[in-house]
Amino acid sequence: MSGADEREVVIRVRGLRNQFGSHVVHDGLDLDVYRGEILGVVGGSGTGKSVLLRAITGLQEPAAGSIEVFGVDVLHGSEESRATLDDRWGVMFQDGALFSSLTVRENVEVPMRDIPGLPSAIRRDLADLKISLVGLPYLAGDKYPSELSGGMRKRAGLARALALDPEIVFLDEPTAGLDPIGASAFDELIRNLSRSLGLTVFLVTHDLDTLHAICDRIAVLAEKKVLVTGRMRDMLTVDHPWVHEYFTGPRARAAQDSAASDDREEGAV
């Protein structure tokens, strides 16, 4: 639906099938993700948004189909070529998935431990840099995850996802559980990081405000596949019961009003 087709495709999924026993989650799913975009992946509960994220990042073996990231075959490529991808993407899971026995700084250092010859003092400095990049106070590095608020834990999870300077970040419901102010601050952080670092963002969300505020494009999962992709305004014309209800229901209208008022305020500054 958009004119984005000439842009570089960094993730290409074709004919993906995921199933658990006889339960087919995806069947014939196709998706392209373009460099530098923030793609919002939405769909009803159980449509397989997280399974798709896990399949693309090699954590879930599909029953059929192909997945290429930066042209590397995630499913059948050599171990060597697949290993190169680990440095080029970062993943933030829903709860931040931090190690509770490690401080925030140590958590952020975990992905860096495999860098040969990196002195521990530099590793520490790099971790502190990531911690400040996500807007956490310097002292947060010494804290354990249990000592942080939910929003701070999410920022710490994002700092760890950014540890190896990835080109793509995968975020699984980053604003779930945050209050509206915390959620919009997190949205802004993602947008700023994406723009300043040129990051491609694959963002699984239920949050209509996030879709309005920061997503360049939206992919809707339904009927076991990506039913439609396009910009927010394209979603309003999709003739499908779930898509229609989701994008034009009362919550959608509230999100739309709030986005419009944000735009007006920005324009007034």
Ligand SMILES: Nc1ncnc2c1ncn2[C@@H]1O[C@H](COP(=O)(O)OP(=O)(O)OP(=O)(O)O)[C@@H](O)[C@H]1O
């Ligand atoms: N390891 C697993 N074993 C069996 N079934 C699974 C497994 N992982 C996911 N599923 C099933 O796959 C389907 C899709 O799950 P997934 O978590 O991807 O949905 P989702 O779209 O992210 O949902 P939600 O919006 O509720 O988080 C669900 O029916 C889930 O029960």
